Structures are given as structure tokens and as C-alpha cells.
Amino acid sequence: MSDCLFCNIVDGTIPAEIVYEDKQVVAFRDLNPQAPLHVLLIPKKHIATLNDLESEDNAVMGALILAAKKVAEAEGVAESGYRTVINCGEQAGQSVYHIHLHLLAGRQMQWPPG
Numbered sequence: 118m119s120d121c122l123f124c125n126i127v128d129g130t131i132p133a134e135i136v137y138e139d140k141q142v143v144a145f146r147d148l149n150p151q152a153p154l155h156v157l158l159i160p161k162k163h164i165a166t167l168n169d170l171e172s173e174d175n176a177v178m179g180a181l182i183l184a185a186k187k188v189a190e191a192e193g194v195a196e197s198g199y200r201t202v203i204n205c206g207e208q209a210g211q212s213v214y215h216i217h218l219h220l221l222a223g224r225q226m227q228w229p230p231g
């Protein structure tokens with residue numbers, strides 16, 4: 118989708134610091150990091166929110182989680198720990214309507230989240 122920020126990162130028209138890419142997934146550093154490590158992982162396919170997932174998206178969402186594991190290992194936080202978050206909709210604070218998984222690490226996380 119040409120008017121989607123994250124689709125534009127996938128196709129290279131908007132720059133990002135890409136840390137991982139495979140056939141289905143791109144991962145890049147968040148512009149406004151909320152932890153020493155803050156990476157966003159997105160499917161290359163445009164899917165607006167978790168509510169828009171279809172059964173055919175099973176594989177790509179699996180690939181997204183597996184990519185998060187690989188990024189955590191590559192960034193050296195797999196053992197110390199990391200948080201993954203997918204915000205869905207307004208009350209969750211979703212601001213970009215292309216599914217993205219936040220991978221946050223490098224500081225002690227709190228629970229419950231704000």
C-alpha cells in the first residue's frame with residue numbers, strides 16, 4: 118500500500134535501519150526507542166491489525182515470531198530477556214496500521230505495562 122509508512126519501508130522508499138530481512142519479514146530499529154534495544158518486526162504483506170488476520174496469514178505470523186527470536190539472538194539479548202508486544206487498535210496505542218511486533222530489551226521491564 119503506497120500510503121502505508123511501513124509498506125514504504127518494505128519497498129525502500131522510506132529509509133530505516135534494517136537489522137533483519139527474509140522472504141516474509143523485515144525488522145528495523147524504532148525511530149523513537151523505548152528501551153536500549155527497540156526493533157520493529159513487520160510482515161512484508163500489508164495487514165493493518167491483528168483483527169485483520171486471516172487463516173492464510175498463519176505462516177507469516179509464525180515467521181514474524183521466529184524472526185524476533187533470531188533478532189534477539191543477533192542483538193545479544195536472548196539470554197538476558199526481552200519483551201515482545203503487538204498493539205491492536207486505539208486503546209492499545211497502535212499508531213501505525215500495519216501489524217508490527219515491538220522487540221524491547223536492555224532494561225528491566227515492568228508489569229503491568231502502562
Ligand code: AMP
Nearest residue numbers: 133146147148149150204210211212213
Ligand atoms: P505502535 O504505537 O504500536 O503503532 O508503534 C509504532 C511505532 O513505530 C512507534 O514505536 C514509532 O516510534 C515507530 N515509528 C514510526 N515511524 C517510524 C519510522 N519511520 N521508522 C522507525 N520507526 C517508526
